[in-house]
Amino acid sequence: MKIVDGPGFVPGDLLAQINSPADLKKLSKEQLTQVSDELRQFIIDLVSVKGGHFGASLGVVELTVALHYVFNTPYDQLVWDVGHQAYGHKILTGRRDVFHTNRKYKGISGFPKRSESEYDTFGVGHSSTSIGAALGMAVASKYLNIKDKQHIAVIGDGSMTAGMAFEALNHAGVENANLLVVLNDNCMSIDPNVGALKEYLTDITTSHTYNKAKDKVWELLGKISKFGPNAQEIASKIENAVKTSLLKQSNLFESLKFRYFGPIDGHDVQRLATVLADMKDIPGPKILHVLTKKGKGYKYAEEGNTTLWHAPGVFNKETGEIIKVIPKDPQPPKYQDVFGHTIVELAEKNLKIMGITPAMPSGSSLNIMMKAMPDRAVDVGIAEQHAVTFSAGLATQGLVPFCNIYSSFMQRAYDQVVHDVALQKLKVVFCLDRGGLQEQTVQHITAHLILLISVAFQI
Ligand SMILES: Cc1ncc(C[n+]2csc(CCOP(=O)(O)OP(=O)(O)O)c2C)c(N)n1
Structure with a gap:
């Protein structure tokens, strides 16, 4: 890709060294927190001046860092849903210095695009395609007898409401292919998310009994699993029994033959990295429910109208004032x-x-x-x-x-x-x-x- 001269957007010290996920992998797990902060700041600096999607990318900063830290991208296939949240992904995968051309004529695309980068495994824009596409990749690997490749779909709770997502979940449950679905749950679509699935996810998230017991079980399972394959099998049986008795509702995904994990804090990058690394060894379809906040880390987006900060246009990053472009001539109503x-x-x-x-x-x-x-x-x-x-x-x-x-x-x-x-x-x-x-x-x-x-x- 042709590198266009940067217009003075200065990345933080660690981010400046990351030209590909291989550079990210050289860092210690502790340094991931700083990288996440720097990545978030870089997105704020750029989008405030250049415009584009905003809240969704800020919400998945830690998830993006953890995914590229743990998985062997682009060999492992990472598929983003809609793709409006993939700015961090683009910046970490060799496009930091051209990111100021985002959505500009001859610049980079605002969404993942196969022809733009080998890290963009699937072209997106319209929602709810990630699970189906990643499943296709996983089934292809199964057919080709490739055993070490991971296939990961990252999908928001809004995009999960579509039929296509459910069609793919339904299919995945019987394929036994190596598929990880990361459900990025921020309770928002562009507007607040709607429907029974949303209420169901909230129930899981707010069930204190379930969450407390689940943490204890995870801790225990982590210890048992270290004793080899037999112990892993026993651990898995205990986990299923405990989960089923603790929260019948968690069976929505499990009844579709996915193994459900979570919910976990999507802004704790080190914990995310640990959990994702653990999940790598679990065969078959699995889902990790991650809780995030749209606009995370930018005060005005976090506290203000989340819908407005989905794609605010240009804004003053110090005051949070969204700058309206007033056309010279009077315009017809929209x-x-x-x-x-x-x-x-x-x-x-x-x-x-x-x-x-x-x-x-x-x-x-x-x-x-x-x-x-x-x-x-x-x-x-x-x-x-x-x-x-x-x-x-x-x-x-x-x-x-x-x-x-x-x-x-x-x-x-x-x-x-x-x-x-x-x-x-x-x-x-x-x-x-x-x-x-x-x-x-x-x-x-x-x-x-x-x-x-x-x-x-x-x-
Ligand atoms: C088929 C389709 N319909 C509508 C949209 C418009 N749209 C873009 S992002 C979005 C919300 C997606 O919500 P979610 O998946 O939860 O992601 P979040 O923005 O919350 O991270 C919608 C409705 C779309 N991209 N594709």
Whole structure:
């Protein structure tokens, strides 16, 4: 990759020496805390001036450091979900000095990209693909009789709400391939996460009895495991018995034949490194539930509106003031704002109107209706396909769903638009936003054509 001259962003002493994960591995476990602090500061320095995604990358700083410290990347396959949280990963994997070109023309991509680096094992942007992709890699290794390769998917609690993630979990449970899923649980999607899974994860996290007993069991198991393979087997049996009796709910993942570990503090980098190293030797599908805070380590993001700090644009890092770019000429109102206010206006007149968003209440401004009419506007999670079919179901009962989906994410739900809505001539109003002129223009145009056809069918 061509190194572009840095514009004066100075990394800390340890970070300055890390040009690849091999350099990170030279450090002691104790030094990982300092590296994490320096990495976090570097991200703050850069994003405050250059813009980009912010809160998610800050939240996984320690996890990123621990993963690259413990695993043998890029031989071991590390797959990020969505990829908006992979800034630390990019900086540690040889892109520190070009990171100021992030998301710029001819610069590096804001998301992992296979053609950009061998460390970017899978191209991302749309959510909930990591488990399926990492499972594919793990099954390939099994088939090719490669035994020493690790396959790790890092997925957020928001992305875990999608059907694709569940489809992959369901499949993984019977493959017995070497797969580690790291569930990065910060209770947030872009907006607060929603759904029963979120409540379930909170239950696990807050169960004091479970957590206290679990820590004791882990401590004991660590000691037993050192006595060889037989002892490991006994340890595993004890662990399963204790976990099952302690918390029946933990069986959600275990009933899918994953071994569940956690929850653990995702900001304790040394403990993370120890746990990940221990988990390397456990065969088959396993899940590590890690608790993190979006925006961790930057006061204004931690204490302020987490949604706003997801991708704040440029800001003054000293005061936390987000700098609004005021265009010279007056601009037309944004589509999302027109939508947000209009749907409320229409819904006041027509009691059959309902609003649906898949995980974008702020981005679509459906949050205006969610506040004004909470029983008539719903966030269904990162689940575009479900959003469309759910809307179709509402329509069968005579309601009038307004289903708002970003144009790009609607690609996920073409089949549902055709099969569940159009062919049945159901009246669903699709409100598509963010269809701009970019690389995927052709796909967007196709999407809009399909929607036009669906509207035609309804007439
Ligand atoms: C299919 C799809 N729908 C919507 C989005 C928009 N989106 C980007 S990040 C995000 C939230 C992801 O939440 P989570 O996985 O918990 O990660 P966090 O940001 O909390 O780290 C959403 C909804 C997307 N990237 N892909």
